[in-house]
Amino acid sequence: MDALSRPRLAAKARLRFDRKSSRYMLLYPERGLVLNPTAADVLQRCDGERTVGSIVEELARKYGHEPPAVEREVMGFLQTMADRGLVQAAP
Amino acid sequence: MSEPVRPYTLVAELTYRCPLRCVYCSNPLDYGRHDRELDTTTWRRVLQEAEDLGVVQLNLTGGEPLVRDDLEELIAEARRLDLYTNLITSGIPLRRERLARFRQLGLDNVQISIQDTIPAASDRIAGLRSFERKIEVAGWVKDLGFPLTLNTVLHRDNLDRVADVVALAERLGADRLELANAQYVGWALTNRAGLLPTREQLERARGVAAQARQRLRGRMEVLFVTPDYYVDLPKACMDGWGRRFIVIAPDGLVLPCHAAHTLPGLRFESVQARPLDEIWHDSPGFAAFRGEAWMPEPCKSCDRRAIDFGGCRCQAFLLTGRAAATDPVCRLSPDHGLIEAARRAAGEPAPAELVYRGPRVPVAAQRAAE
Numbered sequence: 419m420d421a422l423s424r425p426r427l428a429a430k431a432r433l434r435f436d437r438k439s440s441r442y443m444l445l446y447p448e449r450g451l452v453l454n455p456t457a458a459d460v461l462q463r464c465d466g467e468r469t470v471g472s473i474v475e476e477l478a479r480k481y482g483h484e485p486p487a488v489e490r491e492v493m494g495f496l497q498t499m500a501d502r503g504l505v506q507a508a509p
Numbered sequence: 510m511s512e513p514v515r516p517y518t519l520v521a522e523l524t525y526r527c528p529l530r531c532v533y534c535s536n537p538l539d540y541g542r543h544d545r546e547l548d549t550t551t552w553r554r555v556l557q558e559a560e561d562l563g564v565v566q567l568n569l570t571g572g573e574p575l576v577r578d579d580l581e582e583l584i585a586e587a588r589r590l591d592l593y594t595n596l597i598t599s600g601i602p603l604r605r606e607r608l609a610r611f612r613q614l615g616l617d618n619v620q621i622s623i624q625d626t627i628p629a630a631s632d633r634i635a636g637l638r639s640f641e642r643k644i645e646v647a648g649w650v651k652d653l654g655f656p657l658t659l660n661t662v663l664h665r666d667n668l669d670r671v672a673d674v675v676a677l678a679e680r681l682g683a684d685r686l687e688l689a690n691a692q693y694v695g696w697a698l699t700n701r702a703g704l705l706p707t708r709e710q711l712e713r714a715r716g717v718a719a720q721a722r723q724r725l726r727g728r729m730e731v732l733f734v735t736p737d738y739y740v741d742l743p744k745a746c747m748d749g750w751g752r753r754f755i756v757i758a759p760d761g762l763v764l765p766c767h768a769a770h771t772l773p774g775l776r777f778e779s780v781q782a783r784p785l786d787e788i789w790h791d792s793p794g795f796a797a798f799r800g801e802a803w804m805p806e807p808c809k810s811c812d813r814r815a816i817d818f819g820g821c822r823c824q825a826f827l828l829t830g831r832a833a834a835t836d837p838v839c840r841l842s843p844d845h846g847l848i849e850a851a852r853r854a855a856g857e858p859a860p861a862e863l864v865y866r867g868p869r870v871p872v873a874a875q876r877a878a879e
Contacts, residue, residue, distance in 0.1 A: 430618055430656035430684050434591055438515060438563045445565060445593035447618045447658050447685055450517065501727050503684070 426466030466508035530636030533697035541868030558785035588615030600646035620658035664704035690736035743820025750798040
């Protein structure tokens with residue numbers, strides 16, 4: 419995963435808004451993750467078209483943070499999700 | 510219990526009918542007595558009520574769910590409710606066109622069971638010639654763009670082939686591999702002498718699985734589920750009684766686990782009698798082992814009581830005759846000797862005959878119940 423990768427959710431993973439917790443959930447076979455708002459913002463943009471770089475830019479603007487700090491966080495999160503097989507870089 | 514309870518997963522056991530006769534089936538021994546099945550309209554209502562309660566995951570299972578001819582309607586309804594829907598199947602009987610239709614209707618995941626990597630061994634456990642057809646169906650699952658979960662139940666006759674199971678899963682392009690050791694309740698308990706592995710065998714297989722998990726990280730999720738008989742402290746069965754899961758049996762009984770209706774003295778209710786929400790919150794069967802008030806020692810004062818919830822109620826009942834006993838797999842249980850004796854026996858030659866799942870309760874189990 420680098421700034422030019424185009425991440426997308428793995429085939430087995432799906433986002434869903436949960437009314438009970440007012441959070442997004444990432445659902446996959448037999449499991450689910452309740453996402454904090456930042457994680458949900460990242461995963462909603464993992465559409466296989468946006469690059470990691472453009473996701474970082476969008477979120478830096480949205481939250482008014484410096485891009486390098488946002489990039490570190492987004493990269494770390496996406497790598498964790500990729501290691502768990504929930505996010506892939508589009509070919 | 511202070512934490513508000515909210516179910517996340519509905520396990521919809523659509524039928525107990527199944528063309529396979531696996532010797533470790535998790536359906537109750539007396540499933541033949543519960544052969545009335547809910548109709549489509551009732552299941553659709555139940556899905557809606559489950560979603561209202563907070564359910565986000567739906568497992569369509571059985572028996573073999575494919576024998577229901579209304580699966581299409583149930584998948585469509587689940588999709589409308591935005592449930593993550595997993596079809597848990599033997600793959601038999603299925604035509605490719607029907608599977609393609611499930612895809613269009615929004616089914617999320619398909620889980621196929623393979624009993625072994627050697628066709629004859631797989632067919633022996635299933636009691637039906639089925640291995641080659643399953644492999645074909647797994648191929649369709651991937652061709653049609655579904656994620657594929659491959660599930661293999663492990664026991665003394667196939668544990669030494671875990672590396673082959675991993676290789677098969679890779680060849681089929683599985684997204685998730687469940688290496689699930691048999692748990693010794695239901696039919697597997699009846700066949701325990703023929704199925705329970707030795708500790709050495711189990712540890713070798715665990716090592717193979719751990720290497721595969723490392724090597725396949727990010728590509729295939731590899732799960733290895735230990736048999737309760739080889740843990741020292743019990744697992745949180747169903748994540749705790751009535752905490753996360755609702756199981757609905759084919760006849761509509763609402764249960765905290767697959768076999769809760771085999772425990773004596775508990776009263777469970779049917780979705781035909783009451784709305785799901787009321788059953789979940791008030792049913793006496795659900796209340797029986799929720800929280801900690803029911804716990805005996807050593808659970809009551811144990812600092813793991815909110816971690817493992819005292820283990821499996823069905824296992825406690827099947828081994829000790831008391832559903833409220835500490836799960837005997839716990840090394841602190843006064844009945845732990847029962848587990849140690851079974852482990853010792855696992856080193857001895859297996860009996861030649863296994864009992865196949867069928868509509869009659871096995872004679873040995875009937876005798877034990879008398």
